[in-house]
Amino acid sequence: MIGFTKLLCGRATVSQALRQTRGEEKREANMLQFTTADRPLVVWNMSLRCNLRCVHCYNESGAGERESELTTDEARRLIDDIAQMGAPVLLFSGGEPLLREDIFELGSYATAQGLRPVVSTNGTLITAEAAAALKEAGFQYVGISIDGLESTHDRLRARADAFRDAWEGLRQVKALGLRTGVRFTVSKDNLADLPGVLDKVAEEKVDRFCLYHLVYSGRGTKLIDHDLSNPERRGMIEWLVKRTEELHAEGRELEILTTDNHADGIFLYHLIRQRDPARAAEVLELLSMHGGCSAGRKFANVDARGDVHACQFWGHVSLGNVRERPFSEIWQDVGNSLVCKLKQGADSPGRTGRCALCQYKAYCGGCRVRAEAKFGDTWREDPACYLTDEEIGLPAGG
Numbered sequence: 474m475i476g477f478t479k480l481l482c483g484r485a486t487v488s489q490a491l492r493q494t495r496g497e498e499k500r501e502a503n504m505l506q507f508t509t510a511d512r513p514l515v516v517w518n519m520s521l522r523c524n525l526r527c528v529h530c531y532n533e534s535g536a537g538e539r540e541s542e543l544t545t546d547e548a549r550r551l552i553d554d555i556a557q558m559g560a561p562v563l564l565f566s567g568g569e570p571l572l573r574e575d576i577f578e579l580g581s582y583a584t585a586q587g588l589r590p591v592v593s594t595n596g597t598l599i600t601a602e603a604a605a606a607l608k609e610a611g612f613q614y615v616g617i618s619i620d621g622l623e624s625t626h627d628r629l630r631a632r633a634d635a636f637r638d639a640w641e642g643l644r645q646v647k648a649l650g651l652r653t654g655v656r657f658t659v660s661k662d663n664l665a666d667l668p669g670v671l672d673k674v675a676e677e678k679v680d681r682f683c684l685y686h687l688v689y690s691g692r693g694t695k696l697i698d699h700d701l702s703n704p705e706r707r708g709m710i711e712w713l714v715k716r717t718e719e720l721h722a723e724g725r726e727l728e729i730l731t732t733d734n735h736a737d738g739i740f741l742y743h744l745i746r747q748r749d750p751a752r753a754a755e756v757l758e759l760l761s762m763h764g765g766c767s768a769g770r771k772f773a774n775v776d777a778r779g780d781v782h783a784c785q786f787w788g789h790v791s792l793g794n795v796r797e798r799p800f801s802e803i804w805q806d807v808g809n810s811l812v813c814k815l816k817q818g819a820d821s822p823g824r825t826g827r828c829a830l831c832q833y834k835a836y837c838g839g840c841r842v843r844a845e846a847k848f849g850d851t852w853r854e855d856p857a858c859y860l861t862d863e864e865i866g867l868p869a870g871g
Contacts, residue, residue: 474683475737475763477713477729480745480756482721484728512559513773513804516593516785519548519576520568521777525595526631527620529658530691542777545575547796549582551775554799556586565612566593566785568777571603577610584611591616593656597635599642608649615646616654616683619674621666629662643679654681660699664709668716675720675727682727684713686734686857689846690786697847703859710740710859733786735765735837736858742836743864757836765838769815773804783815786842815841826854832866 478484520542523530543551555563563583570576570592583590592607596617599607607615617639620629626636647653655674659667667684674682687700701709710731717729731737738760746753764770768784775781780791781803792812793803807813814821819834828839829852839855847856862868 474730474732475735475741477717477731477737477741478721479728480738480741480759481714481717483752511771512561513771514562514564514767515555515560515773515775515800516564516566517548517551517775518566518568518777518785519543519570519579520573522572523567523569523595524572524597524632525569525635527595527618528629528631528662529620529660529687529696542573543779543795545578547779548575548579551779551795551800552579552583552586552588554795554801556583556588558801558804561589562591563588564591564593569595569598571598577606580607580610580612589613593618594642595630595635596639596642597632599645601645604642604645604649604651607646608651612651614652614654615643616656616681617643618656618658619670620658621663622669622673625663625666640677643677647677647679652680654683655679656683656685658685658687659701659709660687660696661701661705662699664701664705667709668712671716671729675725678726680726680728682729684729684731686731686840688733688786688840688842690788690842694846700857703857706734706857707740707859710737714741714744733840734855734857735763735839736855736860738763738765739833739837739860739864742833760836763836764818765834765836766818766840768841769812770818773800775800783811784842786840821852823852825850825852827858827862827865827867828852828854830865830867 522539552563565576565580571594580590580592590610590612591614592612593616619636619639620626623636626639627633643653643655655670657667657670671682687696689697713729713731720727720729742753742756742760745756768787772784773781774783774785774787775795776788779795781793781795781800782788782790783792790811792809793806795803814823819838828834831837839858841851843855843857844853845851
């Protein structure tokens with residue numbers, strides 16, 4: 474995640490981030506993006522079942538099999554193991570996680586083990602009763618996906634009234650005091666709706682807005698041609714910078730972030746260096762602490778069947794299964810070549826193209842899944858990098 478509000482508006486400092494990492498302060502979730510600790514944030518896709526069929530779903534969720542899912546007892550053992558590792562967050566996702574009847578029981582169990590449970594949902598199943606159950610179970614944050622204004626969202630989510638029901642679900646949890654976030658996955662299909670969605674997010678007093686760059690995984694592999702061109706992407710980021718600063722100037726508490734394209738952080742660094750050189754070194758240090766793409770390092774995924782992946786977009790490569798070995802053992806297995814290369818980050822061998830030559834590769838690293846989907850080579854450059862050769866330290870045209 475690249476914290477636009479934090480970096481642009483000075484809401485994060487290196488000293489804050491260091492105190493969080495050392496445990497000298499209560500660990501705040503909104504500072505986790507800067508931790509240097511290697512305990513992974515874990516996304517558990519607890520079910521492939523879903524009541525929607527979104528065109529960009531990285532999991533190809535829909536009428537998934539209930540029988541193949543981890544049982545409640547297996548899930549408890551997974552939660553025990555993750556808690557013993559000291560993982561900062563367990564994110565319950567799907568499919569649609571609210572279709573699992575034991576979600577509230579397992580959320581409560583995770584809370585009791587000292588984890589911070591959060592949930593990612595399409596929002597349509599959050600009734601007043603479900604919202605109350607989420608709060609009682611100890612869920613501290615509810616992220617809801619909104620992919621456009623009403624007609625666009627309903628089309629991309631393949632169901633009438635999905636937009637209306639998602640916002641109603643968000644209001645239900647917000648009314649109970651849970652922190653809320655809106656997640657917007659951008660493509661050519663909904664870029665024009667971005668300003669309207671962000672305006673509504675601000676109007677509804679949502680706590681966080683996270684713009685997701687498209688990753689070519691699951692059904693999203695069919696959308697490569699729907700992704701933004703890099704000039705479009707750069708224009709969008711320039712607009713988001715302006716809007717972030719406007720909302721901050723208005724005194725809004727809304728936090729704006731982007732995810733799945735760490736070139737955004739380098740773009741902000743260059744911008745801040747031009748505008749406020751005194752802050753540039755601290756921003757670069759924060760980006761260094763963040764360390765670019767977290768897949769296989771500070772971020773992990775467990776799917777509905779118990780397979781472990783480097784991140785939720787690496788679903789086509791299993792590192793092992795928690796039914797056969799504990800998650801902690803799989804995650805720390807130095808014999809897995811993919812995990813080893815991902816943990817090496819920018820220093821991993823075999824990189825080619827612009828990402829290999831970029832002077833900021835330690836702060837970004839590019840998305841390996843996009844590179845593989847576009848070029849058939851995991852270690853090529855990220856095709857979604859919109860930075861110029863000059864900005865990444867290459868000779869013009871290099």
